[in-house]
Amino acid sequence: MERTADGGRVVDVARRLRRADTGGWGETALRAAVTGLGWEWRDGDAGPRLVTGLVPDGSGAGAARLRPVGRFERDYARGGQEYVGLYVPVALPDGGAAAKAAAFRAAAEALTEEFGPASVMGVYGDPGPFYDSAPFWGSPFLRWRGRDDTLELHPGQHGPELLLQPTDPVEDWFWRQGHGEAHAVGGFFGSRRDPANAGLGFPGRWRTGDWDVFAVALGDFLHTLPAETSALGIKLDFGLHALVPGTHGPVLFHLACGERLEIAYDTEPLGPGVTDPATFGWIPAASRPAALDHWIDVPYHSGDFGIGETDGARLAGMMVATLRDLGVASPKDLSLSDHAQQVGDYHVSYYGLTLEENP
Template sequence: MTGAWDEARVVELARRLRTAETGGWSGPALRAVVEGLGWEWRDGPGGPLLVTGPEQEESPRWAPRLRPVGRFEKDYVHDGEEYVGLYVPVALPEGGAAGKAAAFRAVAEALTQEFGPAPVMGAYGDPGPFYDSAPLWGSPFLRWRQRENTLELHAGEHGPELLLQPTDPVENWFWRQGHGEHYALGGFFGSRRDPANAGLGFPGRWRTDDWDVFSHTLGDFLGSLPTETHALGIELDLGFHALVPGTYGPVLFHIACGDRLEIAYDPEPLGAGITDPASFGWIPRATRPAALDHWLEAPYHSGDFGIGETDGRRLARMMVGTLRDLGVSSPADLSLSDHAQRVGDYHVDYYGLTLQENP
């Protein structure tokens, strides 16, 4: 088997996972699920090894795996679960982040056609559930939530994976990250008006008044953003209000991101006497027109960046350096435009940005 994926095979596997009788996620129940899928369960010193067939002999990256309840999971299970996830790789694409994002999107489109739009979607950032680190290429996910179990299309290290998990532990972990400490959650999380989301709770966002903390988390958010929005097939449209002294908080930045990312900067509401934006790295529109559509008719922009091209830390330094030079006292004086949280049919919270919606 190569890195290509088989649509019919993956959709059939997803159907079977969604209807699996996981029996409280005990060892014996999961063994029955695995064997019912035609796989072999081999006990080993590090836990069960799941064998699907000859493709694993070609590459162990095809191997599905079970996640046992360990030190990072035990505080979030309440019903005696022994495992909190069955992960199944469904494609091993070549081409780096671009190949992985394209493969994720292809699988996502097939699953959406089969099951309808995912009730929950987003990108985990860092940390992921149970404090996992995000894959280097990005962390998009689509989640078809059910009362007992949830099927997720998930970003694995080597490409998209199907993840079957008990619903309560992962949501319990997520909810309990609303403690407000720095870096509690990253990425963004969106939910649709869907009966499947009955009882779903989203934690509060964390805030910071420290420019270094904000720059770090903003850089992380921007660095993989084109990969994640392309993988999910969405476009983000984010305006940043900034409380510059002597103003009522105009929108200074507009982030547009679908297949590519670009940031527009409009200093015109601030009048004369500000530092030349080019000194921070902003490109005059008169010199090079913006590549993307922006509702903010701004005379400066960042340039546009695709998958694998985005230096999030540099872009964050540009934005933060500009804001501090303008006299904005702290990140607490920033907010998102009032339409930013609507992405298609989803209401989205941007945990990785730490910002509140503009009142």
């Protein structure tokens, strides 16, 4: 049985979702909208399940669903909204993270061809909207923002989903994560210069002076990054400055991640006498050259990792151990290179990295 909708069917459903009259997201209006879409509404303990026939399967994972306003959503719902999302699976790929990222990218390419580039893109990290846990394989998203309702290509646990949602609740949730507490928001968030983004707000970032807290955040950021960048069809390419005593804060590390992830470590600005990087797990380029392109010298690197191969905690541990050994006093003495926030046509904020960003 086919468990992936072809691009034409995905686009057709997306078009119909964008045209649907959600009528303020109350149940009466949504029942009428579901009927208009030709779907069957079935009530359930966790909220309505909608039989669409788009990706049928025996487990029920292919059913669409509505997200009711519950205890995690009620602070963000508006007026008479009883629901804050309609989720429609478009693929249930067998296999792990690589299959799910590939299915997401295929759907993304079809939707982009139809609607143009998404106005907003990024990675939710953990937590996601309304405090959801991130899927194991990654949490990339593409969002075509509307004034009242927004269409999103969304990361489901089983694969990509189309998500139609009222615009305000999810953006209000995101905005309110700017309270500065550790791990308030993760991942990264990118927006284009697009009239659709008028009035779009961004929360303040959280930062930490605790190496252990930073190591956890960095490890979480890295762990699923190849799946996420591959799914989005982007490449991240930036350096990390470190205020090593006796220096002016050189770029020590360079991260490159598209379909594979590799981190370079440049010891040249530090002069002689540093601890052998191999002590922390860095690989000498003399014995194994770097696999990816880097814009700094690469005497040492992390090795390269594909989807499902990255041990984020280990890589973060290597970087943090190296920085502490060099005498960097705090994660607050780290910052991103000055072009890090430009990813294609998107201006990106890296909430999961907690680092100062240099415009």
